[in-house]
Amino acid sequence: GQNIDQPTEMTATEGAIVQINCTYQTSGFNGLFWYQQHAGEAPTFLSYNVLDGLEEKGRFSSFLSRSKGYSYLLLKELQMKDSASYLCAPGNFNKFYFGSGTKLNVKP
Amino acid sequence: DAGVIQSPRHEVTEMGQEVTLRCKPISGHNSLFWYRQTMMRGLELLIYFNNNVPIDDSGMPEDRFSAKMPNASFSTLKIQPSEPRDSAVYFCASSLDRARTGELFFGEGSRLTVL
Numbered sequence: 001g002q003n004i005d006q007p008t009e010m011t012a013t014e015g016a017i018v019q020i021n022c023t024y025q026t027s028g029f030n031g032l033f034w035y036q037q038h039a040g041e042a043p044t045f046l047s048y049n050v051l052d053g054l055e056e057k058g059r060f061s062s063f064l065s066r067s068k069g070y071s072y073l074l075l076k077e078l079q080m081k082d083s084a085s086y087l088c089a090p091g092n093f094n095k096f097y098f099g100s101g102t103k104l105n106v107k108p
Numbered sequence: 109d110a111g112v113i114q115s116p117r118h119e120v121t122e123m124g125q126e127v128t129l130r131c132k133p134i135s136g137h138n139s140l141f142w143y144r145q146t147m148m149r150g151l152e153l154l155i156y157f158n159n160n161v162p163i164d165d166s167g168m169p170e171d172r173f174s175a176k177m178p179n180a181s182f183s184t185l186k187i188q189p190s191e192p193r194d195s196a197v198y199f200c201a202s203s204l205d206r207a208r209t210g211e212l213f214f215g216e217g218s219r220l221t222v223l
Contacts, residue, residue, distance in 0.1 A: 042199060042216050042217055045211045048210075094158060094210065095153065095156065096153070098151035098152075099150065100149075101150060
């Protein structure tokens with residue numbers, strides 16, 4: 001089975017930095033996805049972590065600790081368009097389970 | 109490049125009717141996934157196929173739900189009979205499992221309302 005925990009909602013200010021945490025317990029693990037989903041749209045890929053450590057991609061970074069069952073997504077220089085839900089999805093080759101997501105509100 | 113294509117985008121039906129959702133994965137992708145998203149339960153994996161073969165259907169809620177993939181370019185998810193609690197957005201996603209990340213590419217979703 002799987003148990004994925006993310007905060008339900010967060011609010012941050014334009015230009016700031018925000019960290020969205022995800023803890024998980026899954027039966028089998030070989031990687032963790034982060035996806036972004038704007039209201040009424042499909043999820044889109046942000047990052048994928050297989051090994052422990054930080055993966056940086058522009059304004060977005062994702063961290064993984066396999067031993068702790070923990071990941072976070074770091075968003076820098078927040079923009080209004082970053083207002084969306086962020087979904088954590090740990091999984092075991094070809095079977096990825098999505099958390100309920102964290103709704104991020106970016107205010108001016 | 110065409111992404112994952114789903115149809116219909118919206119469907120409103122009455123309880124007891126049969127519903128068929130369709131998906132065309134990205135050409136060349138060999139894995140296909142059906143997810144269901146609701147406010148209460150988030151994004152749930154229903155079933156996935158690899159090389160057109162159903163690998164895991166443990167997420168299919170009950171026998172009213174069935175999915176097929178007759179060839180590499182087409183899949184259906186059928187609900188018969190439909191019930192109001194089936195109202196949700198149904199997403200199809202595909203991936204190439206030989207890719208480094210196995211990234212899932214999602215379609216735009218089919219929003220189902222059962223009255």
